[in-house]
Amino acid sequence: MSTAHVLLGLLTGGPMHGYELKRSHDQRLPQAKPVAFGQVYATIGRLQRDGLVTTAGHDQEGGPERTSFEITEAGRKRLDDWLGEIEPPAPYVTSxxxxxxxxxxxxxxxxxxxxxxxxxxxxxxxxxxxxxxxxxxxxxxxxxxxxxxxxxxxxxxxxxxxxxxxxxxxxxxxxxxx
Structure with a gap:
């Protein structure tokens, strides 16, 4: 599973901070392995570096400061391309x-x-x-x-x-x- 693409897909619903992304991932992919907070933030960092997400704002409502992220047009294009790719059947038995x-x-x-x-x-x-x-x-x-x-x-x-x-x-x- 491509965590980066799943996070891009989740951001199409609007800006979210890391905690919201993790919670949304775990709720929307209930039988998938839960994503770790560290993985969310590392992935968001790469997506931001690559211009696929951008900072949408900062919030400090009743706790630590949270940075919200939103998908960019380049991110939407990357997500659309990924959604259009057919997954090849696995070539090896890896069970x-x-x-x-x-x-x-x-x-x-x-x-x-x-x-x-x-x-x-x-x-x-x-x-x-x-x-x-x-x-x-x-x-x-x-x-x-x-x-x-x-x-x-x-x-x-x-x-x-x-x-x-x-x-x-x-x-x-x-x-x-x-």
Missing amino acids: VLFAKVAVAVLVSGADRARDYLVAQRAAHMERLRSLTAVKTDPDSSLGDVVAADFAILHLDADLRWVANTLERVADLHREVHP
Whole structure:
């Protein structure tokens, strides 16, 4: 995920200071990893350096001084270009789940991989239940539901892979222990 582009998108709604940007990020991308304050300020610094955001004002209402930022025309253009780019499918398998199973088979054979896959399937099923609860909660926002759908479909793909791999591991076990 491009934090810079997400922050530019958030600034299209009007000027915000760093704390507001972090809060808005975490609310509007509810299933994404929360962005750290330091990351917000470092990213805003780069965006400001590159002319994509500018200072909109300063506020000291009941606390420390806060600098608000707003998106520039160059920032709007950069955001528009980014939104128009098609994301290429990932060329490599970069899943920790895949790596653990591959290493378990390599190091310990089929039994360890099977035990891990069974435990992982249970963890995925529990996560599916919690995401389904988000989707059926009448207080969930559209962002919450869309994020839950995204996560559910990825978990579903993982679960199909786990089932397929459990079959392959069972075949390997039968070959090794006829």
